[in-house]
Structures are given as structure tokens and as C-alpha cells.
Amino acid sequence: MASAPTVPPTSAPPPPPRSSGRGSKKGLGTLYRGTEGMWSWVLHRVTGMLLFLFLLVHVLDTALVRVSPEVYNEVIGTYKTPIMGLGEVGLVAAVLFHAFNGIRIILVDFTAKGPRYQRVMLWVVVGLTVVALAGFLPRHLSNVFGGH
């Protein structure tokens, strides 16, 4: 389906009114609701909220350098445990998606052809996220699980 709004042929009956907020069934969805445009927006929100909460925690734990080297090392040591190490994978994945999708949003907003290619660009965003994460994973997992 093209990303341009599809106008139903005039002979066809108008689509029934959509009573609830459910996603599209049988292609009756709107241009936005229930399609990639909506899900990228949802994911951008969820990752953004997650990153903000982590940012608050991360500034706090870093501030412990002002308490003492011992206290800082103790707390930052928890970042090197397997469970937190996997959490950092999720965190980096969230950063990557939010960053690449942010560029997509900027291109949609500021370039003439952006809106037409928003759907293709989402899959580019997903691809770049996967590729970058694949570059990060082996390195990070060996740092976490490699017995340092």
C-alpha cells in the first residue's frame, strides 16, 4: 500500500464508521492509526520515557564520585553484573532506535519527500538499529561475561 492517503472509489459505499479505537481490519485503517506510523510513535515514546528515567538514575550514581571512590566503585560495580549487563543491552537498543527514529522524524518534518518515504525510512531505522546493536553486542557481552 502506498503511503499516500487512499481515496475509496466513488461507487463503493463509504466505510462504516469506526466505533472504537482498534487498529485497522481489512484495510479500513486510517493513514496513521494501527500502521507503522503509529507504532513508531509508540516506540519513540516508550524508549524516550525509559531513557529519561535511566538518565535521572545515571546522574545520581555518577554524582557518587563526590562521596568517595569506594562508594562510587561499589555502586558502579552493579553495572557490571550479568543482569545489569543485559539491561545495558536494552538501554543501548533504546538509544539507537530513539536516535535513528529521531532523524526519521526530522526528515519527515523538514524535507519535501519525507512524508512519502516515512514508511521506508522506518525500516531503515529498524535496520540501522539492528546493525549497530550487532556491532555492540559481542564486545559488550564479552566485557560483562568475559570474566574480568
Added chain:
Amino acid sequence: MTGTIPDVASPRAKRSQAMRGGINTELYAWLFMRVSGVILIVLIFGHLFVNLMVGDGVAAIDFAFVAGKWSEPFWQVWDLLMLWLAMIHGTNGVRTIINDYAERDVTRIVLKALLYVALVVTVVMGTLVIFTFDPCPVGSPADLLPSFCSA
């Protein structure tokens, strides 16, 4: 029935305060998200690369590592910019989320008040930490400090 157009009410919304003139804060907030977002990509990708990819990554992060970075003005400025931009960018994002979902006035005001307190406390504290940080605190064991402390 001639071609006279009936008197249809204007579909346009009344022009808001912002549209009539004065400073359009929502426009500048919207623009800030895009400008700061691009800068944050550079800052955060660099931060993640240096801290998680180079050398032993997360396993190498300790007091001496941070002290080594913050003994250079370059990383002080880097982290300061990252702190301010990320906090304002994130605060504006969460402000949008609160405006979208918190329908009661009281809920919205309370949540946003908490958000702005978190913003100010975090930014002020983080800024103080970057600039009042002592990489060689007296009385700390030398093996926890960067090597230049004992030089």
C-alpha cells in the same frame, strides 16, 4: 438553487494567544527537540563508544576512569553539554506525555511540578559534580585513584 454559498461558519479554530503574536513557546519547544536531538546523537554515541566499546568497556569503569576523563576540560564540557541537553530534551518529552495523558488539572499540575523539580535538582547537582570534582581526594587509597595522583 443558485451558486450562492450558504453562510458556513469558519472551520478555523480561533487563533490562540501564541498564534496572535508574542513568543510561541510550543514552536520553540518543537524546534529545540530537533536541534538538541541531533547534537545529543553525537554526544551520546561518543559517550557510549568511549565508555562501553573502547578497552574493557563497562568492566573498566571505576572512580579512576571517571577521574581520568574529568581531568580533561574536553570531557567536562562534553558531559556538561550532554547533561543539560539530555535533561531539557527529556523533560520536554515527558511534559508532552503528561499533557497527553493526565486529563485532570490537578494531576497534570502536580506531575509537571515534580518533573520540573527533578529537572532543576538533577541539572544543578550534575553541574556541581562536574566542576567541584576532585580526582585525587586526600586519604583515599592510591590504588583507587588515577595514576597521576601519585605523580
